[in-house]
Amino acid sequence: MTNRPWFNSLLSKEQRSCIIAEFGWKVGAPPPPLHDHSDAKLRLIAEYLERYFPAILVSRGQTRQRITLVDGFCGGGKFTRDGAYTKGTPFLFLEAVENAERQANVGRSKKLTIDAEFHFVDSNQHHIDFLRNELIQAGYSAKLDQSIFLHCSEFEQIFPDICRRIEVRTRGYVGRSIFLLDQKGYTDVTFETVRQILRFSAAECILTFAVGWLIDYLSNKPEVLQRVAPVELSADQIKEFLRLKGEWGGRYSVQRLLLRHISQATGAEFQSPFFLRSQEARKDLWLVHLSKHLKARNVMVDSHWIINNQSLHQGHGGLEMLGFDPNIDQGGAPDFWFGANDQTKMKERLAEDFMRRIHDQHRHAPISYSRFLTSIANETPARLTDLDNVTSLLVEEKELDLRNEHNSAKRSSRPGQRDSIAIAREPRLWSFGKT
Template identity: 80%
Template sequence: MEVRGDTPIAKFGWKLGAPPPSLHDHSDAKLRLIAQYLESYFPAILVNPAQNRQRITLVDGFCGGGKFTREGEYVRGTPFLFLEAVEKAERQANIDRTKKLSIDAEYHFVDSRKDTLEFLRNELVEAGYLAKIDQSIFLHHSNFEDVFPEICRRIEDRTRGSVGRSIFLLDQKGYTDVAFETVRKILRFKAAECILTFAVGWLIDYLSKKPEVLQRVAPVELAPEQIREYLHLRGDWGGRYAIQRLLLRHISQATGADFQSPFFLRSKEARKDLWLVHLSRHLKARNVMVDSHWLINNTSLHQGHGGLEMLGFDPTIDQSGAPDFWFGANDHAVMRDRLAEDFLKRIHDQHQEARVPYEGFLRSIANETPARLSDLDSVTSLLVEEKELDLRNEHDAAKRTSTPGRRDTIAIARQPKLWSFGKT
């Protein structure tokens, strides 16, 4: 990967008659995460045994040619990950079903390069999808922003009540090809999710007080005072990490996403960091993505102890070097202890002795932790059993079990056993 100005530019391309480009490590990690996410996504939404149809629109805004080479073998690109995930989900959903389920999926594959789309079309035809092209599979030779309104209209026509169940994969090369205004429009659909690549390393290095910088970063809606703050932090020890945390918060606020989970990727070729950020309006959707992080057990750029922190990936880390967080068994044990400590401190600092709705507490911390909902429930249960937390049901009655429910409330116990632990 090379850099033109402030933006990473891919050296490879797709052309009929030529071999597909080779796949870099960070792109391979990205594909594995997306594949795992799609495999987990459909079982999470297809839970009603009486359901016989599920509409969904799958959009790949920077689709590429659909095939790579890696170590002498062919690797499927994201268009085929979408197609095969739907086919597999439909087969699995219909196992032991009396009432058969059909997934009514529509696909939009967008790329600005004509040669790339011709390559993809040829791959689709050879894979047996010719009859679906221009019926449920649509190839758009266009910039994503230009074709986006048309795709939105089709989603609106296919759904009711602005539900718009859809997944937008926006694997941009930099950080300005997709405006945050566009992501806001995506998330206006109640059941839409967006997976956005963001070249954070390039952005941090590019920032300056020059007027042209403010114009360049207009699509990501950074204000002059934010840029000044980032520039001040950039010169401090640990400043890049602080800027990343502020940028993650900005992405959530600017796009209107209630929940986000970042997947940190490091390009060995450019020696800079990228993010694959999942954005949604639903806690359950965010949980599916975080669960995917654990299932692929990635090499991580995570800086912290696994408590109320963030996520990451770095292909250059030697496993024997033990990075801060690996989404492995040992990390899970450490995370559980630190989350228990963080839970008590957060509740004490923000609520004192007041009772807190459990679901509201989960929503308030979800973006800060690599934990799944099952992990958060487990930590809460542990604290209840240890008499650190008081758990009550929706009628304010003490529960016989330590397992929390979404309608329950929690509070610091009146006589905690290990309160010094909670204040550490």
Template identity: 55%
Template sequence: MANFQWAAGTPPPEASPHSLAKLRVLRAYLENYFQTLTAQPRMDRLRVTFVDGFCGGGVYRDGTQLVSGTPLLLCEAVEDARRSLNVGRAKPIAIDPEFYFLDRNPRAVDYLRSELVRQGRLSELGRSIHLSKGVFETNYPAIKRSIEARTTRGVGRSIFVLDQKGYTSVPVSIIRDILSAFSGGEVILTFAVDWLIDYLSDKPQAFANLPQLEIGPDAIREYMRLKNETGGRYLIQRLLKQHIQQATGARFISPFFIRSGEANKDLWIVHLSNNQTARNVMVAVHWLFKNHSWHPGQGGLEILGFDPKLDSDALPDFWFGDKELEVMHDRLAEDVLRRIRDNHKDAPVRYVDFLSSVANETPARLIDFDEVATNLVAYKELKISTSEGNTRRAAKPGKADLIGMAAQTTFVYLKDQRPVEKKPRRRTNFNSAPSTTPPAKSPNRGLFDQD
């Protein structure tokens, strides 16, 4: 993995392709983050804390161009939001940020300080911008106390950007504490999943380096057993994803790959939160940058599932492009019907509860679920009813509506649990769908939880 070095009086290091990719994802996420949080016209103040636990020197080279690293990007995102959000707003909104930038490399922190001063931020140092030379784990308790002092009712709106090198520098216990202490807390974690899988062995050092992840010896031995089996790497990735979610207590997780070209290995950009809309905003960002991020599969309810007979080498790479979108809608329609039938039988389920139960299993956005549900209703395979159980003549379910299998549905299930349609194939392309109601335009159905 890249080992960036900053030294006073010298040009910044050259950015790696995957570092540039991560920065693009973060910038786009922050733009949508502010837009979504401030959608309420009555809001007049937003307090938020940004933490970069591995800040580096704050700037890179991309050929002849200088590129802002995470610390400068976070500062710039706040400035951009202040300008854009107040255009045409009857009641101006004030953004009240705090920034904590840490790195164990003193020269990197000194370099960052110089860049902040060069950008005219000297007056902010020690006030809203705090620099620390040290380890994130050591500094976290003080940062937590500062967030607690700025919040009410445990909201603690904050984003922790933890761009670790490798996979052992961030204890899952800290992420668990962030998400349990603050309902508005989020974590964006870099996780070198392919490096971890390659490192697995029965040597003592393999066990010694994993306590931060809370992966026990039995789990390591199971990973080692699977490592050389058909589809083993694929399954280990899914087991690791489940472990990270369970160990951190995150309700929602989105782990998608960014390929590290210099090592021909893949990094996870893992977004962890307790808010479904926050996850949806992050997933929408991956769709924004087509052919940028990827995951193995076809886009259905598959991230948590695994077929032991499946050859992972034969799985398509899902690159969030137009072709993948079409395939995903077809696959998602089948999987949604199968899940409702298998898990809920004839009992309807609240649409919002169904979405929450499957959000972590797919790269689909909420708008994709809405489009698929609209099509299934149009083809009378899904029915919508009110919370009182009365049939609704609506094209698309609302949050409080109930959804269930329509009586006319004629799917039969084979041993491999794949549905076989006995009537003409439904069309998920809305250019040819019978419904005249257009799908929702925004990928973010509603706001982050209002605490």
């Protein structure tokens, strides 16, 4: 639980008790219970890590991959659920690296070594002691203070030291790193810190953001500006959010504007913000993945589809997340649970949105397919394969014209990164294509 008095004052007695009970570890005592939204979060992170390493370890001639994995609010690394023990994120990190190295070396003539350094941070000494004890029992004692580092500290205080470690291990800010920042509210990690993380060219940040708490406790009181300083909201933004809150569909409007603000303020080119609904705290939590690479975003989005019905996107699945206009769409949006029915509706909506977007913004000249993907990726819960499939369908239906890098019509309807797309001269269904 955070030691910020003003944040604690925003929570009810029941909420504070819930947080203390859920996130308390002490040597000699049983670990805390794992609730549903936290279980979904662990499953999502495990799926993400399982897909992350195959995505980066693509060269058969590679012999070493350096990476730094940081858990900024690590806890004790162990939970109880349904009468059994469940591993927390520190062990998910450790085991993901071990599994990835073992799988990557299958069939290799030259052995690949994943040179990983781990930093586990928690401000509670009891939590760190519990985690150290668990690591020793699990056989990691030789790696403690060598490649596994435990820090009893507020994350913001130890962050500069961790950055220096990454800089020493890499050159020119090109090292790979994953920062998991599972904060309990929305102010324990400043947006300035996220910007510093993303200075590293191959860095990724997974940030928990208590969007429900932030929206509920916004007010025009003078102290609110100080409270939201870490997320860099201005007085004018707060004024606009409060105005929207009072209108029909206003909460949805504020969420969309906050999402846009996070993207702009952190400098993340790509993001995947989806809800993990907490029944215990009865507040909406965003799990936001921030990076500078489209491929990295796709790994996280794919993970959300794997744990469908656990994470939530609000919308139809088309091009709407950052393209949302609060002055037009005030009615909210349906819940999207990454299921089979959601996928079918998403593809139908994407086909319509693709044609409209290309007509409105690119009708005078073909656009590079890779550039088009980059421009829309943040606006939809679709995977890259979904976007390829929709494009291919529109090409087959003679709605889109697909050309290769030499500007020749392709025999295949499958788009490639070097291809270009444009509205067909004689589209069958989309009359605006003829205007």
